[in-house]
Amino acid sequence: MNYFNYQDDKLFCEEVSVPKIAREVGTPFYLYSHRTLLHHFRVFDTAFAEVPHIVCFAVKANSNTAILRIFVREGGGVDLVSGGELYRALKAGADPGKIVYSGVGKREDEIDFALKIGILMFNVESDQELETINARAEILGIRAGIGLRVNPDVDPETHPHISTGLKKNKFGINIEASLMAYRRAATLKNLDIKGVSCHIGSQVTKLSPFIDALGRLKELLLRLRGEGIAIRYLDLGGGLGITYNQETPPRPSEYARAIIDASRNMACTFIFEPGRVIAGNAGILVTRVLYTKGNEGKRFVVVDAGMNDLLRPSLYGSFHRIQPVIRQEREEMIADVVGPICESADFLARGRKMSVFEPGELMAVMSAGAYGFSMSSNYNSRPRIPEIMVRDDRWYVIRKRESCEDLIRGEEIPEFMNI
Numbered sequence: 001m002n003y004f005n006y007q008d009d010k011l012f013c014e015e016v017s018v019p020k021i022a023r024e025v026g027t028p029f030y031l032y033s034h035r036t037l038l039h040h041f042r043v044f045d046t047a048f049a050e051v052p053h054i055v056c057f058a059v060k061a062n063s064n065t066a067i068l069r070i071f072v073r074e075g076g077g078v079d080l081v082s083g084g085e086l087y088r089a090l091k092a093g094a095d096p097g098k099i100v101y102s103g104v105g106k107r108e109d110e111i112d113f114a115l116k117i118g119i120l121m122f123n124v125e126s127d128q129e130l131e132t133i134n135a136r137a138e139i140l141g142i143r144a145g146i147g148l149r150v151n152p153d154v155d156p157e158t159h160p161h162i163s164t165g166l167k168k169n170k171f172g173i174n175i176e177a178s179l180m181a182y183r184r185a186a187t188l189k190n191l192d193i194k195g196v197s198c199h200i201g202s203q204v205t206k207l208s209p210f211i212d213a214l215g216r217l218k219e220l221l222l223r224l225r226g227e228g229i230a231i232r233y234l235d236l237g238g239g240l241g242i243t244y245n246q247e248t249p250p251r252p253s254e255y256a257r258a259i260i261d262a263s264r265n266m267a268c269t270f271i272f273e274p275g276r277v278i279a280g281n282a283g284i285l286v287t288r289v290l291y292t293k294g295n296e297g298k299r300f301v302v303v304d305a306g307m308n309d310l311l312r313p314s315l316y317g318s319f320h321r322i323q324p325v326i327r328q329e330r331e332e333m334i335a336d337v338v339g340p341i342c343e344s345a346d347f348l349a350r351g352r353k354m355s356v357f358e359p360g361e362l363m364a365v366m367s368a369g370a371y372g373f374s375m376s377s378n379y380n381s382r383p384r385i386p387e388i389m390v391r392d393d394r395w396y397v398i399r400k401r402e403s404c405e406d407l408i409r410g411e412e413i414p415e416f417m418n419i
């Protein structure tokens, strides 16, 4: 459920009209519904009410500090993958005791930062990382909470670029090899073994891959306990899919039921790292049509947002629904929606059947709340666009539009080039 609806043929976010915001902030911009974000978080969190758990929102899905704050205020934790994300999480007020740190390439300075803050645990992705974290913790005179991120070798049946739990993917430690890694970790004095984790991929629309992975983790956990290695946290990662077009992913309540049923008597605190399922359908991208044109029967709608603003269609061939902000009787056409970037891969929709748009009209690109702004860049020297959050009948700029000055911040022309 989300709170983007038409009232008298005009698109609203909660009780605010989208054209009104566009008039005041210009286009393009990201628009989020606070009520939707809160609702999605609560639905996910309460689905697991009967078991001890922490919902650690995946910061990479949407890293805006105001958005992170919503989940922090609900008692959520965060899952992060860089020192930059840790900085953001702390600015948002995240409780270090609810922070998990994933990612295959953690640098020493990032590890030190997280150790000093006292995060709950690192999800360690290699034998060498284990040694590095132990060494850094020893230098700082503390113990690092860790879990191993295991690769359970299950096929999430999603897009190959967002599948992460197969042997051929770079993520995690092979589940058989992880036993040796745990034994090694148990000998390292500055490590406190807390958990086991996995994350099989993203936009997963079936329950079975999650349950298969859970089964493999459970086996591992029992073996470890048999060897006296006490696992207290079971981190099942994120990955639950959403409806972009016709997908019918399990609801959070169904996902929770299946996981709870498959994990009886494990005596663990569960950690979940949802990103997309919380934020994806809580945000849209609003853009304006600049031109329309045709080349030999092909039709193009040129808009003022490009692949630098929303990369998913170009990167994964992802589908985002395209809707007019003002609905009216229109003819339909098949067209590509393209941006101003000098790349043929710069499109938001391809060969799409949609209503005819006229220059100057506003267009809503739906389901853009996750991996939208957070993946955006300045390519073609385009200032990054603002992020707006609506709550009830008010709206707030939660990130300003960048200026041209922002574009060159930090750049310097060496003195020998003076003119």
Ligand SMILES: *Cc1c(COP(=O)(O)O)cnc(C)c1O
Pocket: 058, 060, 061, 079, 102, 103, 199, 201, 202, 203, 237, 238, 239, 240, 273, 274, 275, 276, 277, 370
């Ligand atoms: C990306 C990622 C997530 C979030 O994935 P979603 O599909 O957005 O839920 C969670 N955990 C890890 C380790 C990730 O890399």
